[in-house]
Structures are given as C-alpha cells and as structure tokens.
Amino acid sequence: MHMKKFLLIVIFMAGMTMAGFSQRYAFVDTDYILNNIPEYTDAQALLNDLSAEWQKEIEAKFQEIDKLYRDYQAESILLPEDIKKQRENEIIQKEKEARDLQRKRFGQDGDLFKKRIELVQPIQEKIFNAIQDMATTRNYAFVFDKASGASILFADSKFDLSDDVLDEVGTVMQTVRRESRTRPTVQASTTGSGQGSTSTTPRTTPAGQGQTTPQQRPAQGAQDSGTQPSPPPPGEKRGR
Numbered sequence: 001m002h003m004k005k006f007l008l009i010v011i012f013m014a015g016m017t018m019a020g021f022s023q024r025y026a027f028v029d030t031d032y033i034l035n036n037i038p039e040y041t042d043a044q045a046l047l048n049d050l051s052a053e054w055q056k057e058i059e060a061k062f063q064e065i066d067k068l069y070r071d072y073q074a075e076s077i078l079l080p081e082d083i084k085k086q087r088e089n090e091i092i093q094k095e096k097e098a099r100d101l102q103r104k105r106f107g108q109d110g111d112l113f114k115k116r117i118e119l120v121q122p123i124q125e126k127i128f129n130a131i132q133d134m135a136t137t138r139n140y141a142f143v144f145d146k147a148s149g150a151s152i153l154f155a156d157s158k159f160d161l162s163d164d165v166l167d168e169v170g171t172v173m174q175t176v177r178r179e180s181r182t183r184p185t186v187q188a189s190t191t192g193s194g195q196g197s198t199s200t201t202p203r204t205t206p207a208g209q210g211q212t213t214p215q216q217r218p219a220q221g222a223q224d225s226g227t228q229p230s231p232p233p234p235g236e237k238r239g240r
Contacts, residue, residue, distance in 0.1 A: 019139035024140045026164045030099040031147040032183050033127055036166055051112055054105040065091060096215040123173070134161060149155040 034040045072087050079087070105111050135143050144159065165176045176182075 013109040024138070025140075025142050025147055026135075026140050026159045026161045027148055028131060028160070028165055029146040029183070030127065032162050032181075033166055033169070035121060035183075036181045037169065038174055038176070040120065040123050043123070046119065047112065050115060051106075054112070058098060058105065061094070061101065065094050065098060068094065077181070088225055126169050126172055127165060130165050131161070134164060134168060155182070 044211060068087075068091050072084075072091060076084055076087075080235065107113075131143055134140070163178055163181070166181070169175055
C-alpha cells in the first residue's frame with residue numbers, strides 16, 4: 001500500500017515536471033523597444049524641455065523671494081512694526097505661491113506627470129498589446145521584461161522577442177528599421193554599489209511642510225530637490 005502511494009506521488013511529480021518543461025518562455029527589453037520608436041524619443045525630448053522650462057520658472061520665483069528676504073533683513077531694523085509685518089506676510093505669500101507652483105508642475109498628478117501619461121502611455125499600450133498578441137499566437141506561457149529590474153542572470157538571445165515586437169508595433173506606428181536599431185547603454189555607477197545607473201533630470205519637488213517665516217527662511221539654494229518619475233510600465237499608470 002505504501003509502495004503504491006509512493007509510485008503515485010512519483011508519477012504525479014514527473015507529470016508536473018514535464019508540464020513545466022512543455023511551457024514556452026521568452027523575454028523582451030522594453031528599454032530597447034522604446035528607444036527604437038521615434039515617437040517615444042520625441043516625447044521624451046519634449047518632456048525634458050518642459051521640465052527644464054518649468055524648473056527655470058520656479059527657480060525665478062525663489063530668486064525673487066530671496067531678494068525680498070535679503071532686502072527685508074537689511075531694512076527691518078528701521079521699519080515700523082506694521083510695515084515689518086506687511087513685508088513678512090508678502091514674503092510668506094510669495095513663498096506659498098512658489099511651492100504651490102512646484103506641486104502643480106511636478107507633484108503627484110501634476111502637469112509633468114499628466115503630460116507623460118498623455119504622450120507615453122499610448123505608445124506603451126501598443127507595445128503591451130503586441131507582446132500579448134505574440135505570446136498568445138506563439139503559445140508563450142511567460143514573457144519576461146529585462147528592463148523591469150528582474151534578476152535574469154543569463155538570457156539566450158534566441159528567446160529575445162524585442163525585435164519581433166518592434167516589427168509588430170511597426171504595423172501601427174513608425175519604428176526604427178531592424179538593421180538600424182541600437183541598444184541603450186548603461187553607465188556604471190560611481191557610488192560603489194556595483195550596479196549600472198541611468199541619469200535623470202533633476203528638479204525641485206513640492207514641500208509638504210508648513211510656511212516659513214522670513215526670520216526662519218533658509219538661504220538660497222536650500223530648496224527641496226528630487227527627480228522625475230519614470231514612465232509607468234506598459235498598461236500601468238503609476239504616480240510618484
């Protein structure tokens with residue numbers, strides 16, 4: 001009886017193993033795919049230009065606030081209390097307006113995030129649909145994304161569907177010809193982590209703290225800073 005039960009378990013495990021080997025797997029590199037779609041690279045260039053323009057707009061407002069603050073410090077000893085209070089309130093109000101503009105431009109669901117969704121998400125959806133159709137027609141059980149940060153230690157190029165996906169997407173939008181495609185290069189990090197890193201466009205992020213009075217206000221250059229959100233993966237909307 002025990003031997004019969006053992007044999008049934010062995011047969012079941014063998015069947016599961018064979019079923020696993022019968023499944024087909026493949027992978028894509030969405031960074032490579034995106035960087036060989038001109039519409040995407042144009043969208044990224046536009047987003048970078050908008051980010052730089054809005055960053056300058058915000059920096060100009062903080063520079064104006066710094067000048068008001070320095071003038072206030074230089075003159076406050078000679079000012080009557082009511083005028084001092086008026087000047088203080090003016091600085092506080094302008095700083096609030098500058099931080100509100102930061103949130104509007106770069107905050108969660110801000111102008112930059114909405115523009116990124118508007119420009120990039122339709123491209124990502126076309127890629128996702130092409131991968132999904134290819135996985136269905138070619139009977140792939142799983143399609144992995146090398147660009148997603150998954151720990152893929154080795155990948156045989158014959159299982160790479162990236163060029164096939166680009167060819168498929170090329171039926172609905174312009175893509176780079178196969179012979180002219182280039183793969184993105186990853187610069188080595190200098191932080192000692194041993195991992196590659198890619199550069200991002202720096203910008204200020206909205207502050208969640210309360211208002212700062214002129215007496216407590218930090219010197220110029222002490223504003224908060226951060227980075228842009230990366231585009232969400234195909235088919236997914238992601239906030240900061």
